[in-house]
Amino acid sequence: MTSQEVRTQFLNFFKEKNHTIVPSAPMVMRDDPTLMFTNAGMNQFKEFFLGNSVPKSKRVTDTQKCLRVSGKHNDLEEVGKDTYHHTMFEMLGNWSFGDYFKKEAIQWAWELLTEVYKIDKDILYVSVFEGSDDDKLEMDQEAYDLWKAIVPEDRIIMGNKKDNFWEMGDQGPCGPCSEIHVDLRSKEEKAKVPGASLVNQDDPLVVEIWNLVFIQYNRKANGSLEDLPEKHIDTGMGFERLCMALQGVKSNYDTDVFTPLIREVETITGKKYGKNEETDIAIRVVADHIRAVSFAIADGQLPSNTGAGYVIRRILRRAIRYGFTFLDTKQPFIYRLVKVLSESMGKAFPELPKNHQLIENVIKEEENSFLSTLEQGLVLLDSVIASSKSKTIAGEKAFELYDTFGFPIDLTSLILEEKGYQLDVEGFEKALKAQKDRSRAASEVSKDDWTVLQQDSEQEFVGYDTLEAKVKLVKYRKVTSKKEGDQYQLVFNLTPFYAEGGGQVGDKGYLEAPNGDVVYIVDTKKENNEIVHFAEELPKDVSETFKAVVDKEERFYTACNHTATHLLHQALREILGTHVEQKGSSVHAKHLRFDFSHFSKMTSEELSAVENFVNARIEGQLPFEEHRNIPINQAMEQGAMALFGEKYGDTVRTVRFGQSIELCGGTHVKNTADIWHFKIVSEGAVAAGIRRIEAITSEAAKEFFFKNNQMLFEIKGLLNTSQDPVKAVASLQEENNALKKQVEQLLKDKAKGLKNDLIAELEEINGIRFLAKKVDLDAGGIKDLAFEMGGQVTNLFLLLAAENEGKAVLSCYISKELASNKGLNAGNIVRELGKHIQGGGGGQPFFATAGGKNPDGIPAALANAKEIVLATT
Template sequence: MKSQEVRKQFLEFFKSKNHSIVASAPMVLKDDPTLMFTNAGMVPFKEYFLGNATPKNNRLADTQKCLRVSGKHNDLEEVGKDTYHHTMFEMLGNWSFGDYFKEEAIAWAWEFLTEVVKVDKDSIYVSIFEGDESEGLKRDQEAYNIWTKHIDESRIINGNKKDNFWEMGAQGPCGPCSEIHVDIRSAEEKAAVDGKSLVNMDHPLVIEIWNLVFMQYNRLANGSLTKLPNQHVDTGMGFERLCMVLQGVQSNYDTDVFTPLMREVETITSSKCGETEETDIAVRVIADHVRAVSFSIADGQLPSNTGAGYVIRRILRRAIRYGFTFLDTKEPFIYKLVSTLVNQMGDAFPELEAQKNLITNVIREEEASFLRTLDKGLILLDNVIANTKGDTVSGDKAFELYDTYGFPIDLTALILSEKNLKLDEAGFDAALKEQKDRSRAATKVETDDWNILQEDAEEEFVGYDTLEASVKITRYRKTESKKDGELYQLVFNLTPFYPEGGGQVGDKGYLETPSGEVVYIIDTKKENNLIIHLAKNLPRSTEGTFKAVVDVKQRSRTAANHTATHLLHQGLRKILGTHVEQKGSMVHSRNLRFDFSHFSKVTIEELKEVEDFVNARIRENLTLEEQRGIPYDQAIQEGAIALFGEKYGDAVRTIRFGKSMELCGGTHVKNTGEIWHFKITSEGAVASGIRRIEAITSDAAKDYFTSETEAYNQVKATLKGNQDPVKAITSLLDENAALKKQVEALIKEKAQNLSGDLAKEFVDIDGVDFLAKKVDLDAGAIKDLAFKLGENKDNVFLLFGTEQNGKALLSCYISKELVASKNLNAGTVVRELGKHIQGGGGGQPFFATAGGKNPAGIDAAIAEVKNYLV
């Protein structure tokens, strides 16, 4: 059965069981403070499990794209080395929110596997939770009894808490689970060893394919368990593993999910799987990783140096490194696999087809950049090796290469082994652990349980219509972190505060008690569909009615900037072309940032056109036309622009200003005239094919023009007279350039005159013409002087020191003949002498320089350099 058919059969089966089929949510999470990526099929439904929202249908099914490369669920280092771990994978799932429970979940899982896709019943084993005395949890006898209706009890296995009790996190819904395992070994292997003994033993051919989780408890902050008011079913089946079982192969990578990509890797790199283990692993790694990176970019997450972007960059660089080391690829090639991936999965995930060009260009640029990093890293590693005494390279030095320059540690270890050197792995691991500990300490948040004041209270956002409301606190809790200290999170029955989301910052304001006590709201966020208000303290009493007031000035400025991003998007599409798509935004009260797809620098003329377009819409005083709660499909049919990578519900909100119409949950001005003016402050590249514009509006624009006018007046006053400032500055620049040329000529003449005098100062040391001296010349003149003095000799060793603008510079010249005959290296000389000037440097063996911040150390360096010849 082809993989496309497997996916289709699963969804059709659960549709026949009255499940609504929902599209995969984005793999990259944007508004969840607890996760970077969707790492399990249940993540998009957390708000339903927590009771913070109600689904339209209590039965859902889907195939969810997931990524596991960081945190608790981290499979990255296993990927490619075994046959069943992946970074990006699909999770087939069916869900019940307070509807059916164990009886139906088990019966349908058995029916689908044995009757629909015809998995051999005699190859299946199932596990149930055996209980845990320390938790006061009994054996899941209910699940056991249900399973005995379908499978022989000899194939039912007791599982411990680690394998058969599933938890969302340190807190939250959890419960026992029942895993389904399939033994795909040969008949001979099955006869030799009972498959039951291999379940959960990491055997590559006795694998878990489906986990049925029965959520019936809630884990509190103190570790105790309470019963959930409603019982839920959360199941997840590994799509790639199921395909392996149904296609009769013994590796996920031998299924048609991966074989087209792997064949393309072999073709492009002229390699062949099956010849060496290194080649097999490299091809598997590349096939897996290009999927993860492509889906992430399609969801709006570009490779970068921070957060989720860093994880994606790390995955891609791992693939590049495997190609570089084991497939001998020195040019970008992974981007060529995108077409194959789109052909294979574009029907099931249309975002791949829509973002194909962007994915291709971003990966190609990242490859080229990292290959340059590898070249630079190889040079740096050579320097580390040259300065290593003994046969072991310092773990700190290896970590510096890894952390500062992005040079992979496994490549460092490989190169060292080829040179018969060792790596201080313990030192590297210690440096890495120290960095991770610092990072965890900085981001760790300790969260208390919610104090519930009103059970089943529904929260309503009223902030589109009012900035002030009478509210009640329905729940609150305390959090503590190194970054923010002690904070309180409050939830109201209704709120005018807009929570951070869609690129827009959260509102600030205050809460006032009837007695006049004020509690300041310093930020507003959204977590699992709850709007959470952050405060440094609680009111003296949390009972009663409070007046919630939003900071009007911040909200109005933010609204102006948000509306401006919509008009900017419209202007870019009109002036640059309809290929322009929003790829990210940040809307503050002080400024706005807008990322968009475009494959060349935006010219000054184009930026002026865009500015003029937006300001024309502002002057038209366009009125906000808003629709709330309309069906998603209707909004798209009416022309609203939806953003790739955003999660939209069945009902959406549309924002229209003239011909600009987008799906948006943010706050906006009632009339574009409120924006006052739009001014672009910068434009530049973020990544290949992605540009960024930063701009200001409203009061910030007024302040900008006031500041610019003051600066202009200061320039005119400094120039004096009534002449045109532009002409006056141009004249000064021309005059300065002419004077600079004269100075350069004088310095050159000085160096030439000096060369004659210095030629008389050479000292013979064991047949070498040696000179070390402090000179009053710039770097360029010193280089010219050194080469002038050495041009007619093959035995010159020079060191010059100079002080320029409070900084020190050492320059070393060694005749190439001496480099070869006496094993001297100018780069080594300046690096070691650089300690005297509190700096460092390098260069070629015959000429190198070092800069430092301690000019007083020049004399010590000049005094010591003679030691290289005696």
């Protein structure tokens, strides 16, 4: 049975049980501040479990793309080392929102596994929650009795809280669960050790394939549990593990989910899978990680240095370094796997073939960049080794390479071992832990339970039509973080405040009590389908009716930029071509940012054309047209463009300005004339095939032109001309270039004369021609002088110092024969001498430089240099 057939049979089975098949949510979370990535199948249904929304169908089924590489669920370092952990994986699931419960979930799971998939009943084990003294919960007798009617009791295993009690997080819906495990060992292995003893013991062939979660409690902030008003079913089956069981293999990587990728790695690298453990681990890492990175890019998350982008970059770099170290790949190759992945999984996930070229380009660029980093790291590591007075390299030095330059610690350790050195692992771990502790402390957030004032109050957003409304507080809670301090999260029965989403920033404003007291709203976000308002204090009387007022000016300028973003999107598709697709946006009151697919730098003519296109529509005074709650199919038939990364329901809102029509939940101006003017301030690359435009409108554009005009007057004043300032500057540049050439020639003549004087001053010490002297040259002139002297004088040891702009420079030249025969190393020497000038530096054994902030230390450095030569035998 192919993996495609496995997936299809699962979905069809539950479709026949009256479940609605829903598409996988994006792997990258967009509007959930609690998660970076979808790490479980239930993530997209959180609002239903929390009771914040009513599902259209009480029974659904899907296959969900998941990623577990950060936070509580972090399998990254296990991936590749074993055969059943993954970064990106598929989770097959069926869900009940207040409909069926344990009986149906258990019976249908057993039916699917044993009757549809035909898995031998004798190789399956099930687990049941044994209870917990901590939570004063008894054993899940109901689940036990249901299983006992299906399987022998010796195949029912009692599980502890860690294995058999599932929780969404520190707070929120939770409940006991039953896991189904499969024993794939041979008959001989089973005869030696019973399978029951290996359940949840990390045996690669006795693995969990399905978890049936019975959500019936709510975990409060104080740790206590309360019953939920409705009971839910949340199941998750590991697709890759299921394929392993059904295809009769001993590893997830031997299934057709991975074998096409592994064969391609073998073809590219010439390495064979199954011959060597180190090679096998590397191939598994590459085959796994290409999936995670490709799906992330397809879902809109590019590698970067922060947040979710950093996680994706880290995954890709792990794959690159395993290829570099164990597969001998010194050129980019991982991007070549995208075609194979797209062909094997594109039918189930069409976003892969759709974004195939983009994914390839981004990965290739990242590979080139990191391979260059590895080369640089190797040079830096050689420098660390050369300067070490011990065979143990300090952990702090290794951490600096890791933290500052991105050089992998396992590669550092491997290289040190090959060179006869060892790493101070404890020192590295200490430095790493200190960094993590700082990061954790900075981002730590604690949340109280919600204080609920009104039950079953469905929130309404009225902010499209008004910026003021009378509101009642439905619930609130206190949130404490080191970054923001104490804040309060407030939820109202209705609100005019727009919550951050679709690239647009959340509204700010204030609440006014009947007595005139004011509480300021500093941000607005959406969490689990609720609009949450952030305030620095709590209203004195939470039972009052408040006047909620949005900051009118901020909203207007934000709306100007959002409407301009739509017009910009239209302009780019018109001028560059319909290949342009939005890949992200950020809309604030003062500026806008728009990321889009395009494979070359925009010319000045293209940028002018885009500006003119947008401004023509502003001057055209196009009216705002919207349609709310229309069927999504109808909107698409009308030509509406779906914005990238957004989650749409069955009904949507369309926004039109002339020929620009998009699905959008954001706020806009009533007429394009309100924008006044559109000005692009920058255009550049974000990643391979992704460009970014930053632009301004309205008051920000007025300020931009005013400042530029002011600068023009100032420039004219400095040039002392009433003529064309461009011609005046060009003339000044010509004159400056001529003068620079004269100065360069004078410096060369000066250095030439100085060279002869310095050669005459050379002193012979132990067969070394030595000179340490302060000169009046810049760093470039000193280098030229040193190499000229080195070309004329053998066995030369030269230290030249200079003071430039209050800083000290030391340059050390050592003839190559001295570096070789006497063991002298300019890099090590200048690093030591740099201490006198309160600086540091380095370089090659025959030439190196150091800079420092203490010119007064130059005489001591010169004297120290002579001591080094005198000590040389």
